[in-house]
Amino acid sequence: MSRLTITGIGSVTPIGIGKEELRQSLDEGASGLARIRKFPSPLKTPSGEIRDPGLDKNMAARFRRVAAVSKYALSAVDMAIKDRGLPFPGGNETALVMGLTHGALTYTEAFHGSLLREERGSASPLFFSDSVLNAPAGNVSICYGIRGPVHTLVGGPATSLKALMLSMRMANSGEVAGAIAVSSEELNELSFSCYSRLGMTAISEGAGAVFIEKDGPETTSRYCYLSGAASRCCPSDPAEALQGAIQQSLDEAGLTTRDIDAVMTDTLPQALTRFSNATPIVTLAHLTGSAFSVNAMWHIILASMSLQGGALPLSVIVAGRQTGDLRHIMVCASESDGVGAAVVLSKT
Amino acid sequence: MNKRVVVTGMGIITSHGVGKEANWEKISAGKSGIREIVSFDTSGYRCRTGGEATDFAAAPLRNLDSRRLDRASHLLIHAAGEALAEAGLTSDIKNIPLLLSLGTTLGGMLSGEAFHRDVVERGIQRARLSLLSDYLAHAQAINLFREMKLKGDFLIFSNACASGTNAIGHAFNSIRQGKYNAAICGGYDTMSEFTFAGFSSLMAMTGTLCRPFDKDRDGLVLGEGAGILVLEELEHAGRRSARILGELSGYGESTDAHHMTSPDLSGLSAAAALTKALRDASNPAIDYINAHGTGTKYNDDMETMAILIALGEKAIEIPVSSIKPMIGHLLGGAGAVEAIISLLSIIHKTLPPSLNYVTPDPKCSLNIVLRPRASEIRTVLSNSFGFGGSNASLIIKEASCQG
Numbered sequence: 001m002s003r004l005t006i007t008g009i010g011s012v013t014p015i016g017i018g019k020e021e022l023r024q025s026l027d028e029g030a031s032g033l034a035r036i037r038k039f040p041s042p043l044k045t046p047s048g049e050i051r052d053p054g055l056d057k058n059m060a061a062r063f064r065r066v067a068a069v070s071k072y073a074l075s076a077v078d079m080a081i082k083d084r085g086l087p088f089p090g091g092n093e094t095a096l097v098m099g100l101t102h103g104a105l106t107y108t109e110a111f112h113g114s115l116l117r118e119e120r121g122s123a124s125p126l127f128f129s130d131s132v133l134n135a136p137a138g139n140v141s142i143c144y145g146i147r148g149p150v151h152t153l154v155g156g157p158a159t160s161l162k163a164l165m166l167s168m169r170m171a172n173s174g175e176v177a178g179a180i181a182v183s184s185e186e187l188n189e190l191s192f193s194c195y196s197r198l199g200m201t202a203i204s205e206g207a208g209a210v211f212i213e214k215d216g217p218e219t220t221s222r223y224c225y226l227s228g229a230a231s232r233c234c235p236s237d238p239a240e241a242l243q244g245a246i247q248q249s250l251d252e253a254g255l256t257t258r259d260i261d262a263v264m265t266d267t268l269p270q271a272l273t274r275f276s277n278a279t280p281i282v283t284l285a286h287l288t289g290s291a292f293s294v295n296a297m298w299h300i301i302l303a304s305m306s307l308q309g310g311a312l313p314l315s316v317i318v319a320g321r322q323t324g325d326l327r328h329i330m331v332c333a334s335e336s337d338g339v340g341a342a343v344v345l346s347k348t
Numbered sequence: 349m350n351k352r353v354v355v356t357g358m359g360i361i362t363s364h365g366v367g368k369e370a371n372w373e374k375i376s377a378g379k380s381g382i383r384e385i386v387s388f389d390t391s392g393y394r395c396r397t398g399g400e401a402t403d404f405a406a407a408p409l410r411n412l413d414s415r416r417l418d419r420a421s422h423l424l425i426h427a428a429g430e431a432l433a434e435a436g437l438t439s440d441i442k443n444i445p446l447l448l449s450l451g452t453t454l455g456g457m458l459s460g461e462a463f464h465r466d467v468v469e470r471g472i473q474r475a476r477l478s479l480l481s482d483y484l485a486h487a488q489a490i491n492l493f494r495e496m497k498l499k500g501d502f503l504i505f506s507n508a509c510a511s512g513t514n515a516i517g518h519a520f521n522s523i524r525q526g527k528y529n530a531a532i533c534g535g536y537d538t539m540s541e542f543t544f545a546g547f548s549s550l551m552a553m554t555g556t557l558c559r560p561f562d563k564d565r566d567g568l569v570l571g572e573g574a575g576i577l578v579l580e581e582l583e584h585a586g587r588r589s590a591r592i593l594g595e596l597s598g599y600g601e602s603t604d605a606h607h608m609t610s611p612d613l614s615g616l617s618a619a620a621a622l623t624k625a626l627r628d629a630s631n632p633a634i635d636y637i638n639a640h641g642t643g644t645k646y647n648d649d650m651e652t653m654a655i656l657i658a659l660g661e662k663a664i665e666i667p668v669s670s671i672k673p674m675i676g677h678l679l680g681g682a683g684a685v686e687a688i689i690s691l692l693s694i695i696h697k698t699l700p701p702s703l704n705y706v707t708p709d710p711k712c713s714l715n716i717v718l719r720p721r722a723s724e725i726r727t728v729l730s731n732s733f734g735f736g737g738s739n740a741s742l743i744i745k746e747a748s749c750q751g
Contacts, residue, residue: 111542129546142606
């Protein structure tokens with residue numbers, strides 16, 4: 001049976017657009033966090049913002065009116081498709097699954113603001129149609145002619161892993177030849193203020209996308225295999241949700257915690273006691289900030305690059321130590337309200 | 349070999365009331381639940397009516413403080429409670445690992461609106477953050493997990509007006525592929541001024557009556573509510589001696605990749621979803637089509653084309669109706685509520701009518717059900733289409749059908 005493989009990656013992060021910029025920033029340990037500039041704010045909370053998502057001229061012109069969250073998704077998917085190195089199947093042969101937390105908050109706020117200012121007749125329909133949660137996925141499907149299943153999953157930081165799992169299932173069942181899992185978020189003034197008041201520091205924005213397909217003789221680009229994945233919800237015991245997802249993903253991969261050479265997560269290392277103290281715990285959050293559902297997708301991309309390259313960037317190891325031979329990496333995410341998800345990626 | 353998936357419980361809230369009896373009584377009689385909107389001021393809008401679930405009031409909950417919950421959570425929790433009670437799972441549900449698969453377009457938008465009003469009145473730094481606790485679109489699922497002490501996992505689809513059908517389709521696939529033995533699935537959405545103004549800005553709402561497939565149709569009318577199904581693997585339901593209400597036998601989905609708010613008028617992409625669902629169910633004879641039928645010119649033109657393409661010559665014989673003129677368009681809840689009404693039409697062997705249909709449209713040459721009537725319905729095709737070009741179809745059949 002063919003194994004599911006990540007064959008293309010695309011990233012829009014505060015520390016670089018695309019894998020080369022990302023790799024260079026990680027090698028240098030460069031931070032993308034700074035005082036917010038995209039809107040006026042009295043808050044000095046550092047954040048990770050995207051100045052230019054890197055859309056080519058034609059796409060930038062065609063999608064100039066869409067919300068930032070869509071632009072980031074378009075750019076990340078474009079990179080993943082090109083990175084795959086083969087003609088894009090598109091049409092009915094491709095699925096797209098978007099995982100997001102907030103969607104186009106800027107347009108939502110603008111549309112609702114116009115209602116509150118009693119300008120009902122002048123509220124722009126664009127702000128409404130692009131504020132719909134599936135607008136980013138819709139824009140990507142329109143751009144690339146994706147006519148297979150296109151889904152938007154909503155939720156917290158684990159949602160991009162759930163999007164990856166649904167993509168895996170569709171690619172594995174043969175329903176489609178390939179699937180793109182993508183996650184995207186945008187910063188806006190209201191969310192920045194709210195999360196800052198809640199004590200959350202370093203929130204950010206951006207997108208990440210991966211192309212998944214079954215391994216085959218025509219595959220030219222192989223980052224890693226997807227060996228196991230699981231998610232759980234247990235609001236009364238969030239730790240149980242995460243541990244359950246970790247165990248189930250390991251079982252699916254036929255592995256134990258001893259086989260895992262690194263864990264990538266924004267979850268506190270204390271929650272990962274089942275792994276050896278020497279197992280490297282990796283996070284991008286101190287360099288990129290937290291872009292909610294996107295961070296786990298960035299970790300999937302980093303895991304893919306690391307498994308292909310054979311080493312972890314030292315700048316992102318926050319516990320444990322670098323290992324000599326990377327064979328299996330776990331990416332996991334947990335949410336305070338009891339959602340846990342884990343994915344095992346393996347060297348090809 | 350795929351497993352068989354059966355329905356063992358249903359819960360429904362619409363402008364026709366709370367519960368399947370109240371809803372079926374009015375829908376099968378062709379009554380309208382569309383009234384003047386009371387939850388916000390509609391002056392200034394062309395459309396002033398909608399299907400608000402005015403009979404529904406948030407009730408005290410066992411494990412959560414009901415006063416802190418958004419109306420969306422209440423709709424979901426109540427409909428799920430009804431579905432679980434019918435399935436006989438109220439006390440056992442915490443022992444069964446299950447999938448919660450839901451569709452919503454708005455989540456807790458009413459909380460978001462309240463917060464935004466607070467921002468305008470008090471300023472961004474003083475607005476009450478507590479208003480946001482139920483805003484995000486997955487908060488309602490977490491609340492349901494907490495209230496019912498569920499165990500398992502959830503997935504929230506937000507694929508605009510196809511969300512509920514996609515959520516049911518995902519649960520159906522998960523059970524038949526053996527990932528779960530049981531699922532709670534469906535969709536919900538509340539009436540909000542944000543959405544009302546949005547559809548109004550798109551000139552998609554009628555100033556008169558919603559009349560799907562009628563030549564003089566001029567738009568949709570919004571509604572609110574929830575539709576929840578309990579799905580089980582056939583043998584799992586059998587081991588519990590659960591009453592089987594019906595069976596899901598096919599699911600298909602596709603995407604237009606055409607335009608964010610306008611459907612692909614060729615109907616080809618939507619037809620692909622219908623065709624997949626039919627093929628998935630081994631191409632059964634269809635006795636009734638519960639149409640998406642929004643009453644907008646483009647949707648109904650497109651849906652007619654899709655039905656004609658997917659079902660060929662026999663399409664013009666199959667009875668078709670849309671229940672949206674009676675309860676409004678429930679957005680994320682629409683597909684789920686319509687799946688429940690489809691199943692009730694099978695159980696009661698009665699075709700629900702397409703209200704307000706008067707003048708045939710040559711472009712919509714379908715067999716529209718003008719008034720309720722008895723019919724030997726065994727298998728139903730239920731369609732949903734949404735912004736972003738989302739298309740989804742379900743095949744629902746009677747419990748006694750074999751194969």
